[in-house]
Amino acid sequence: MSEQKSRKESNPSPPRGPGGFGGHGMMMPGEKASDFKGTIGRLIKYLGSYKLPILICFAFSAASAVFSIVGPKVLGQATTRLFEGAMGKIAGSGVGIDFSAIARILLTLALLYVLSALFGYIQSWIMAGVSVKISYRFRKDISEKINRLPLSYFDGVSQGEVLSRVTNDVDTVNQTLNQNISQIISSVTTLVGVLVMMLTISWLMTLVTLLIIPLSLILVTAVAKFSQKYFAQQQNYLGHVNGHIEEMYGGHLVMKAFNGEEKSVEEFDKLNRVLYDSAWKSQFLSGLMMPAMSFIGNLGFVAMCILGGWLAIKKAITVGDIQAFVQYVKSFTQPLAQVAGISNTIQQTAAAAERVFEFLDEKEESPDAGQTDIAQPLADQVEFKNVRFGYSPDKIIIKDFSASVKPGQKVAIVGPTGAGKTTIVKLLMRFYELNGGSIRIDGRDSRDFTREELRSKFGMVLQDTWLYNGTIMDNIRYGRLDATDEEVMEAAKAAHCDNFIRALPDGYNMVLDEEASNISQGQKQLLTIARAILADPKILILDEATSSVDTRTEVLIQKAMDRLMKGRTSFVIAHRLSTIRDADLILVMNDGDIVEQGRHEELLERGGFYANLYNSQFELAQAG
Template sequence: MSENRKSKVGSSAAVGNVGKKARNFKPTMKKLISYLSDYKLSLVIVLIFAVVSTIFSIVGPKILGHATTKLFKGVMAKISGTGNIDFNYIGKIILLLVVLYVISALFGYIQGWIMSGISMKVTYKFRKDISEKINRMPLGYFDRTNHGEVLSRVTNDVDTLSQTLNQSLGQIITSVTMVIGVLIMMISISWQMTLVALCVIPVSMGLITVIVKYSQKYFKQQQDYLGHLNGHVEEMYGGHIVMKAFNGEEKSVHKFNKMNGQLFGSAWKSQFLSGIMMPMINFVGNLGYVGICILGGWLAVKRTIEVGDIQAFIQYVRSFTQPISQIANISNILQQTAASAERIFEFLEEEEEIPEVSNPVKLQNVNGSVEFKNVHFGYNTDKIIINDFSASIKPGQRIAIVGPTGAGKTTIIKLLMRFYDINDGSILIDGHDIRDFTRGDLRSIFGMVLQDTWLYNGSIKENIRYGRLDATDEEVVQAAKAAHVDGFVRTLPAGYNMILNEEASNVSQGQKQLLTIARAILANPKILILDEATSSVDTRTELKIQKAMDNLMKDRTSFIIAHRLSTIRDADLILVMDHGDIVEQGNHEELLKKNGIYANLYNSQFEVA
């Protein structure tokens, strides 16, 4: 197991989960409904306003039918010379319709406005919960999960839910109300024509069921493949220099094209199946129109219904088939929503770090004694890589940890900082088990400089101040001087206010290392961890930094991981590790006399070819 353990589950490994439907559609939708429970009152208001808005629009055709009948009778009377068109009556009906439709539009607007607010709040809550969840997740999760997959859940899946809530939820309420209301109005006009109209429904529902059955799995595939594609893009962009250095462009493009093709295939199928639904239902609906027109004409000839009733009924049939089509379309959207919600809830239900203790230890003064007692650890429980590790470090000692690559040196540091919890044994600081501290309090004891530098998109001053956020500008500059970073910073165009890009590639690797050392100096920690802290600087700069480190390490317990053994000859105690065990320990002179692993490592660095 490499000490620089950075395993990522590639996109290809995750493809095994693709092709499944939303495995738990009903439980997922129940969780989503439960998630909306905080907005019960607002949702009730949305329901009422949507229903009222729909009712006003439903009444319109029936009233308009009276105007059509009055107009028809007036025209016939005028032709026969027995009367005139009653424009006064027709005008009143038109005015009434205008009022009804304005009220309907107003209620619809208010309903949409409230629903938009709910959807944005739910989206905010989802992203907030995901953000907080990320901070509670063990590092092991991110070791085995593609970073782009996590980002896709935060962005794409949450956006899908937001759009569904904002656009589809109100439509569901309106469509259901419309179907029920229109059905009542149709029956009130003619039960015979209503039966003809209802014959369309079983055919339409049958088509919807068949299409949904096949489309659901493709919507799930679409979301999964999108996550894999995002993961690949993020990975390639983050390591584009290495990818180019090893001529990996062709392989990267080939992999992207393969994933893009998979996404295209699933997206095309899901959208095609979704797209053919409306035309098929419209075709069935048109057949219904033909039957209604024939039957309506026959009933009008028999004087069973009025001409205006036929006009109103045809409007109602159109209003009846449209919400059914909308419900059919929404059913497809709900499949995609269920797939997205399932992925989000899967993430929110992932196993978290071991909870903090109820009564944590609070140390007023940290002495810096550290003790490892029979520590066992493995990144996977079935493969233990640290075996029965024990060591006792006194306050203020400088402890060097050396050994071949993969010996477990960096893993020991990760355990000390409690980035991972040990499988067995205990680690003590000043006699207290590190599990009795809160993680925040524990990590505040340490200052850390890693071989993999981390700087964020911000000014140089802000990056140094990250070590202690309340530090003044003067303290930042003093820390920079102590780390021998002040000189090169002042040569930059904006000095300490220069903005580093997202990957801090506008400064050299050695300069990045100096900035992280300045950050550690500013933090003024009780225990210092240096993991190859000078690995990216030249020999002359290393000597300067070593002097600064000597001052920094005074009266502090310091753990130094180094491959260049010349930098740790003055350590109080050197622990030599191999395959997770301490195989030798002592100071530099003692270990050379033993002529063991340490002596071989040391001598190999100074052999003359």
């Protein structure tokens, strides 16, 4: 059985800067997509079924921006009425301030802002629903994809990597859809609308404002480019730190037992120092943008105030228009900063979406060649014919495996570590496809069965127990989901675990935690055996099924297994050869081939490889 390489580095959510311009959050550059255009195009196609709500959202977002844009112009009229009335009163040539006209203007202004807020709320509500549905669809597709991937894929990819795509990457896409897509429309609408309104007030003041924009863009680009490497390093080392902590926590007992605390702390400090350095630099550089942009913006305000005052003296502009123009300048720089921030967010979103699409594009298991008649009973005759297999084509570990197993036989597969014992049963259940030869069940190639139908005939008890967060009753019932409580309890009694279950708090209704750490390793193994008994399979596979239980429990389990295996074809993989002395057939493997086969007594009489294995274990037991 090949060892899977476990990469514990997590993939944290992309770091965000302390704040963009105009008080809006700004995501800084980190990981970028290798095919930005292709990924964005595919993401747009993925959104195709939500065209109508997205278009409605865009329309409401644009309407909200338009109502907000008109506001300063209307407010400027009120300011002009107030200023002209006050100046006329002072000069004694006017009728004073027309408060009723100002009230009507303010009422109109309030209505515009209420409509703007209402349309903004509606578009946010629609977009939130769309983004959640997209996230649901992404996770559903990933979940279904996981079940279609061959086990060979997971040999080279860690569980954390797959989970990262389900959680972090999908969340990144969700946040962008929810927060940024409508904001892009709003920002573009605001930019165009504000520019038009500014031109209607004064083309000269608008020109001065536009001259400041290149300075802002140059500053944003320079700082963002310089800080990008530190944000990338920060994200990378955050994964290293999280991976180190996860490894130390997962192996805490081993680490304590070997006095590895000091080395663990040293490694953590080394990683944490790099993380601190990159995080400090990235946050400092991104923090420079706000004061620098404020400085450039203030220079623009000074220029506009001087120019506006001069135009007011020349009677080329009213005081209210100056006030409205100042508001428009603020409204103009804010969407510019938002667009700059969103561009970085889109880069990271494309990277996240690309990782999701890469996973969805992974090569799946080869399709089933045929459909076996489900009603057709199996006689459980199994034949391995010149089986050849390797986890990679250039490293063949099962070279030429041939064996014939009659219905109802108890077959033991023994051999040293790495001989290929567990690999054989994985091939039997089509977890992997053969490189050569065939496995035949009742004379039919196993590839002529659908995987679902083939695996429904097998029951497995592995040396690595798997129990999930749920009650003991539900964990045993996993072997046959339609089983009654009474049938579950009968299976538990057959596996000799009924007594210890009833002694636990809440008995069969006791909830196991995620690691099932509230019961012993031996008790876990008993529960998995009860699950296999409940499944009542046609063919049994026991992979070191008693490796984690004490001698007394092993004797009880062995009796239960003998009753269970009676009349069934069963494959037993065991290192302790004393447990398989009564096997009908023992296949002795070494380096991927069968070197001997026969019954226990026959193999001992030959004095070959099996006899050496058995005698060495016997001598070790005697010495112990």
